[in-house]
Amino acid sequence: MQEINLIREFPGYDIKQNQALSTYTNTRVGGPADWIFWPRNLDELSEVTRYARNQALPITVLGNASNLIITNQGLRGLVIFLTRLTEVSVNENTVTAAAGAAIIDTAQVACEHDLAGLEWAAGIPGSVGGAVYMNAGAYGGQVDDCLLEAVVLTPEGALKTYSKQALDFGYRHSAVQGTGEIIVSATFQLVPDAKVNIAERMEDFNDRRASKQPLEYPSCGSVFKRPEGYFAGKLIMDAGLQGFQVGGAQVSTKHAGFIVNKGQATGSDYVAVIKHVQAVVHEQFQVDLEPEVRILGE
Structure with missing residues (x-):
């Protein structure tokens, strides 16, 4: 059997072999990927994913890689970054964004067109696809408040449109988390408002974010x-865990709900801190903390 070589199969496509994922993640941690691919359009995405499935290559799809931890083992098979699919367009009161567009940029485009409803996303570092996948939210708003529909690429290679209802949104949950489908775009139904009002709300959220x-x-x-009835950050703070550190990963002394990379952290450091925090909080308060962040590569 001939060895799989995606660079040979797809000349001219942006594909790299055996690259450290730490270069591309917000945490700056993550072991190597067998293959990394940055599609420039839907045709490239469809073609390469079809080939990968036919070759039984595992596929992991990422956007800005902001709400995840990749362990030292890295990821086998094909890792796809959608960060080149960034088009954002406006049609009356709707904004449609490709999955790789930053949700921050999408909120900014909405603001520039006097459309309100995405202000909560003004400081979220993720992509539109990741935001829909996780039903991301902040400051009292979340994706399902304003999403109209999302388009996905199915494992069979077809494009399929999900209504908001069909996405079955819950807290940090959407229906596509279990289907193997790839979100390729999302359309948000927004409401007209004066640009100055929208910008003011966005600035307020960003100021609050920066201060905390x-x-x-x-x-x-x-x-x-x-956790129901609690705030994770307060539980961690009350457990005396701020400043707890393994390797380069530390429970933030500024906000206990965050684990920061203080320098040379690894995915294993992050996982060790998470497990310790879960154990101590359970022991002290009998509350089980469930990660919101995706942990990949274990």
Whole structure:
């Protein structure tokens, strides 16, 4: 059997072999990927994923790689970064963004066109595809408040449109998390408002974020889901865990809900800190903290 060589199979496509994922993640951690691919359009995406499935190559799709931790083992098979699919367009009161567009940029485009509803996303470092996949949210808003529909590429290579209802949104959950489908674009239904009002709300959220979150260090964002009846950050703080560190990964002294990379952290450091935090919080408060962040490569 001939060895798989994606660079040979797809000359001219942006494909790299055996690259450290730490170069491309917000946490700056992650072992090597067998193959990394940056599609420039849907045809490239469709062609390469079809080939990978036919060859039984595992596929992992990432956007800005902001809300995840990749372990030292890295990822086998094909890792696809959608960060070149960034087109954002406006049609009356809707904004449609390709999956690789930054949700921050999408919110900015909405603001420039006097459309409100995405202000909560003004400081979220993720991509539109990742935001839909996770039903991302902040400051009282989330994706399912304003999503109209999303388009996915199915494992069979067809494009399929999901309505908001069909996406079955829940807290940090959407239906596509279990289907193997790749989100390729999303359309948001927004409401007209004066640009100055929208910008003011976005600035307020960003000021609050900067004052409370450890933006000066690489991190994976908020690490744990909010347990019912509690706040994860307060539980971690009350457990005396701020400043707890394994290797280069530390529970932030600024916001206990974040784990930051203080320098040379590895994915294993992050996982060790998460497990320790879970154990101590459970022991002290009998509350189980469930990671919001995706941990890949274990």
